[in-house]
Amino acid sequence: MDSFGHDHSHDHPHQSDDKIHAYYQILGQALKELLIEKGIVSASEIQYAMERREATTPANGAKVVARAWLDSEYRKRLFMDANSAAAEFGIELPTTHLVALENTPKIHNVVVCTLCSCYPRDLLGLPPAWYKSKAYRSRVVCEPREVLKEFGTLLPDDVEVRVHDSTADLRYLVVPMRPDDTDDLGEDALRSLITRDTMIGVALAGRTI
Amino acid sequence: MTVSVKFNPGDQVVVRGDYPIGHFRTPVYVRGHLGVVVRYLGHFENPEPLAYCLQTDLLALFKVRFRQVDLWHEYKGSTADTIDLDLYENWLERG
Numbered sequence: 231m232d233s234f235g236h237d238h239s240h241d242h243p244h245q246s247d248d249k250i251h252a253y254y255q256i257l258g259q260a261l262k263e264l265l266i267e268k269g270i271v272s273a274s275e276i277q278y279a280m281e282r283r284e285a286t287t288p289a290n291g292a293k294v295v296a297r298a299w300l301d302s303e304y305r306k307r308l309f310m311d312a313n314s315a316a317a318e319f320g321i322e323l324p325t326t327h328l329v330a331l332e333n334t335p336k337i338h339n340v341v342v343c344t345l346c347s348c349y350p351r352d353l354l355g356l357p358p359a360w361y362k363s364k365a366y367r368s369r370v371v372c373e374p375r376e377v378l379k380e381f382g383t384l385l386p387d388d389v390e391v392r393v394h395d396s397t398a399d400l401r402y403l404v405v406p407m408r409p410d411d412t413d414d415l416g417e418d419a420l421r422s423l424i425t426r427d428t429m430i431g432v433a434l435a436g437r438t439i
Numbered sequence: 440m441t442v443s444v445k446f447n448p449g450d451q452v453v454v455r456g457d458y459p460i461g462h463f464r465t466p467v468y469v470r471g472h473l474g475v476v477v478r479y480l481g482h483f484e485n486p487e488p489l490a491y492c493l494q495t496d497l498l499a500l501f502k503v504r505f506r507q508v509d510l511w512h513e514y515k516g517s518t519a520d521t522i523d524l525d526l527y528e529n530w531l532e533r534g
Contacts, residue, residue, distance in 0.1 A: 327480075327481070344466050371468065372468075372507075372510070372514070373514075373515060374507075374516065374520070375515065375516045376515065387516075388517070389517075390519045390520055391507075391517070393521070393522040393523070394523045395466065395522060397464050397466060397524050398464055398483060398500055398526075399480075399483045399525070400525055
């Protein structure tokens with residue numbers, strides 16, 4: 231299996247990342263206990279927020295992308311104001327500025343956050359472990375084609391690879407290209423082709439998945 | 440409040456080549472490099488004082504595009520490949 235195609239943790243090569251995660255886990259637990267002790271939030275409020283967060287999945291993003299594949303007016307709205315376009319599906323992003331990035335036959339977009347792990351969580355859920363790994367964050371900015379190749383994504387030289395480093399307050403959603411052979415598919419079937427990785431930009435949408 | 444927007448899309452900018460101590464959201468790999476403003480993204484709270492819970496003013500934020508071959512000498516890929524970053528105005532100078 232390639233070096234990024236997994237979500238589970240193991241002893242190597244992400245050992246240093248695992249150590250860091252363990253450290254922050256303890257820090258997070260201590261912070262949580264203090265906040266509860268001081269009466270700033272209750273345990274049930276934290277539980278509710280976590281459950282709501284974990285219930286968000288890439289299906290949200292897939293709804294948006296599938297509609298953009300089918301409806302050219304929606305597509306225009308999505309690239310003009312992604313927050314409003316997401317809200318049409320009841321996906322509210324009160325504190326996030328969402329931007330949709332259009333993959334075309336000439337431009338392939340891929341998203342990273344080199345400084346931490348910024349990610350459009352309201353559309354894609356929690357980021358996969360590899361997205362937060364130092365390996366992905368440090369490599370995709372300087373050798374994106376190598377990294378994409380490891381995901382099985384080979385792009386010809388005449389396609390511009392455009393990396394987006396989410397360094398500030400905006401969050402990016404890649405809108406993959408609709409596969410050619412999908413004219414017979416309805417909206418639900420199209421949604422199933424739009425995976426998390428296609429919306430991060432490390433994979434292409436296709437029928438053979 | 441009126442706030443300044445110093446750059447326009449198409450403007451060449453250089454990222455300040457500074458390495459101060461503190462919290463900054465300008466990755467080291469673009470500092471000192473030449474890029475082009477793609478668009479103005481709005482005004483946002485300055486993350487530098489914000490990281491220390493200090494009061495902040497609003498700063499203009501820009502999407503700036505760099506050519507990969509300008510950032511990495513041994514870049515393997517097309518010379519057309521690019522990388523976009525969202526950078527605050529206080530890190531940008533006219534290029």
